[in-house]
Amino acid sequence: MLSYRHIYHAGNHADILKHLVASQVCRHLTKKEASFFYLDTHAGIGLYELNSDQAQLNQEFSTGIGKLMSRADLPEPLEHFVSIVKTLNPDNKLAVYPGSPKVVDHYLRLKDKMHLCELHPNDFPLLAALFPQKRRANVVKDDGFLAVKSMLPPPQKRGFVLMDPPYEVKQDYQKVVKALEEGYRRFNQGTYAIWYPVLNRRQADDLLNAVQRTSIRNTLLLELNIRGTETKRGMAGSGMIIVNPPWTLENEAKRFLPYLVEILAEDSDAHYQLRWITPE
Template sequence: MLSYRHIYHAGNHADILKHLVVSQICRHFVKKDAPFFYLDTHAGIGQYSLSSEQAQKNKEFHSGIARLLTEKNLPEPVDALLDIVREMNTSDDLEYYPGSPKIVDYYVRQKDKLHLCELHPNDYPTLAALFPNKRKANVSKSDGFAAVKAMLPPPQKRGFVLMDPPYEVKKDYQYVVRALEDGYKRFPQGTYAIWYPVLNRLQANDLIRDVKATNIRSVLLLELCIRNTEQERGMAGSGMIIVNPPWTLEKEAKEFLPALSKILAEDDEMSYQATWITPE
């Protein structure tokens, strides 16, 4: 079942939260000279044309990244993400938006290594064409959850794993927790980030509960909801569960989450949180 295409949602509020976290984790990694490894379990196509028929269907980027680009005096982490977006767009028009692989590619050095997984038969060749240099990035048409077992621990000794399945298959909620446990057993010093949608409060809380039940320590939760989470109107928000986050991320999030909630809110019941599922 591979019907999900992220191009329809590129640049929306959920992308902004996810890519802010990805950007800040990468900024932390490159502060040290030692190389690092990046594993993306559901990489998509890497970057998105916002003028495409798919992106134009719902124009979710209009209420997301496009709105942010008109703002001034934003928190520094948000400006860092916007700099990447601006660099991709040579004119004042917003034509392209980066996926997670492109965000990471902005930061990686020659000694760092990317492993990008994508199973969708249409998306995989597009991603592979975007990253033709196999010394830098290995693009694999494979199950990203299985790659967590296969690729860890990395030879680089430092690593970041992003798991952001589409959750169109409900078992993804179970698979992502199982993959986290598998990865952590093999590579406990790694940084892991799980993205999840807030389609309703109960489903999101169940995932958070299951992560807590693993007894893995140092797990930070960041969540942004742009409207009431109990109304059946699609994705009201999203969250990031980060294992072994950069020590500065909690403080940074407490600065950028209030700003994002104010700019991106769709009603007065928007909400955000930055809290520890389990401390160190």
């Protein structure tokens, strides 16, 4: 099943959390001179045209990134991320939104390398056209879960792996945990981030419990819910499971998660989670 197209959801609340975390991880990695490797298991098209018919259908960006573009009170990590989006929209009109490859590309130095996986037959050529230089980014039409095994450990010795499958098939919930275990076994010093949707509380908690059972240490949870998680109105929120997070991320999240709840909330049951699944 390859029906999922992220263009319908680009720039929504889940994207903000995912890409804010990716931005902070990359900021941390680039504080050191040593090169790093980035693996994106489900890269999408990399850059989303918000005036497209698909993005305009529900205009999810208007209740996500659109609410943050003109605010002057953003917490510093969020301000820095929004500045990346503004750089891509120099006329101050929100026309495009960066996917995770484009967010990471903002930080990439000549010595760093991206490996971007995308299986969707319509999305892969768009991603490949966005990153035509193989020295900068290796774009492959491949199963990203398998790439965790084939591409790790990287020669750079430092790395960031983002796994954000669409979860349109339930097996993705099991596959992402197995991929985390495989990646960590091969490359335990890397930073791993798993994005997941909160469609209902039980399903999300089952994933969190499965990650906890791996006994992988130093695993932080950030979750943002813009409405109550027991409603049946689609995705109430999303979360990021981060293994070996930047040491500053927990304290940063104590500021930006409450802020995002306040600004993006759709009902009075909006809330966040910030806790260690397993401590260091």
